[in-house]
Amino acid sequence: MTLYHGDCLEILPLLDIRADLLLTDPPYSRVKPDEWDRIDHMGLVALLDAMLYAAGRLLSERAAVYVFCWPAFADKLAVLMRHHFHLLDEIIWMKQTESGKRQSWAAQAEIAPLRKFFPETERILFASKADDGKYWELCEELRGEIMAPLLDYFRRAKEASGMKPVEIQERMQVLTGKRYVFTRHTFTRSQWELPTREQYEAAASFLPLPRRYDDIAVEYVARFEEYTTSRRRFEHLRRYHEPRRHNFTDLWRYAPVMPGSRERLHSCQKPLSMIQDMITTSCPPDGMVLDCFAGSGTTGAAAKISGRRAVLIEKDRRCCEIIADRIAGTLL
Ligand SMILES: C[S@@+](CC[C@H](N)C(=O)[O-])C[C@H]1O[C@@H](n2cnc3c(N)ncnc32)[C@H](O)[C@@H]1O
Known part of the structure; x- marks a missing residue:
């Protein structure tokens, strides 16, 4: 497991790795109050265009790519993903338990003041570096x-x-x-x-x-x-793909990590079980995962549990400390 502290656009060109999976969760663009999410849509397009180019050069020919995004940005991300890779799916992550119980802010939302539909989902764009031609x-x-x-x-x-x-x-x-x-x-x-x-x-x-x-x-x-x-x-010659019954379609249900929960370390933390399923579905057992926006290091923890290698990049120093502690404490 390797963690780099810094801007992914500066670190990626310095790396000499061959990753089998790019799994990354970039800023959403003004959805969260955090400093790192102040970036506007045009800024995010420029950041992700450069990141996908630089990360793409470090991927093996049969690598898979997952990039998270807020629903309002999905159209722009789809254009970028098509430009750099072969876009395969637009997965919808429903923030519900497997039995369908609402488990997000939507559970507490006030309906009357709404002037658009409340986002209860996120998108995960899934692509391959090359086709299986x-x-x-x-x-x-x-x-x-x-x-x-x-x-x-x-x-x-x-x-x-x-x-x-x-x-x-x-x-x-x-x-x-x-x-x-x-x-x-x-x-x-x-x-x-x-x-x-x-x-x-x-x-x-x-x-x-x-x-x-x-x-x-x-x-x-x-x-x-x-x-x-x-x-x-x-x-x-074929991309590794081993989905399980609960995530073989493009509609996924995983309960989010809500504020106040014991495991919560980051305002945008992804559920460990979801990231673990993504890794075991798309990264071969001896493979390497790359995450350019590591946050609290969920990708690193999931890779460690799943026995895969991981390279993580994160700009925020405090997040890097959290990642280091989390990975050290992640039980196999
Ligand atoms: C959406 S969060 C990732 C959360 C992560 N998936 C988790 O489960 O904890 C995005 C992270 O990207 C980091 N970030 C933003 N711009 C960056 C950049 N240019 N290079 C590296 N990290 C960056 C932010 O500090 C933030 O922690």
Whole structure:
């Protein structure tokens, strides 16, 4: 665990690391009364643009990126994230317990004076440094090789019939009464899939397809299993992603760390269990997490508990002292 005290824009260019996850919670822009949140929207755009550029250079090709923001800033952050990375999701963090109990300022809000809707959520923009293009390209090639005997069986039947694809398609629609694009899925390599029994039997009534559907289905299952096993050799080309049942969708429920609670160390502290879930979902077990706006060091504590390395940067001296004490006291 390494902690740097200073401005992330000055520290990032000095680092020589390869991080697997950028997980960071920047200022919100005039939401909190704290000094660090006095920055306006344009200032925050400039800060995050420079931070994403500098941090991006320290990320491995298959790294994931999470950046928190206040809902009113999400449109601007999305533009920045798209510019630097591949934006994948805009996660909504509902400040409720898992059972749906309201657990934020919204629980105490006075409704009558409101002139807009009360923010009970935050956004977490999720991105990848690169896309998984190479992985899918290799998988597609492998699938084509493994399924080749079945593809050839259908292709030979089409050639032997002398019919044009459009004629086959029209005949299939008459026979099945459905508009499924049989020719595209049965005769092309990239979109090939096993026809249903109904489709196969309709096609076999006018194309030379002598095999029984059950035999073909058994062969297909065996070949699909071979494909699933063989493609594991490409796994190192793929971004690590191991979500759990409670956070596999883009709507998350975690109770916030409310003022007055025993664990509260920072006005903007994130729930430890949420950060821990983000790390175990997106950072490989031997990986490294980078946080450029560390606050009270929740990312560091969660990384320590999860057995990942972490590099933290925080501008405020008092926060750095809190982080040092917190990490030292975090039990594994
Ligand atoms: C939203 S808080 C992070 C809270 C943290 N997630 C937690 O759980 O405690 C943002 C933090 O970023 C720090 N900060 C603001 N600008 C910074 C900069 N340019 N470089 C490094 N830290 C900065 C602030 O001091 C503040 O503690």
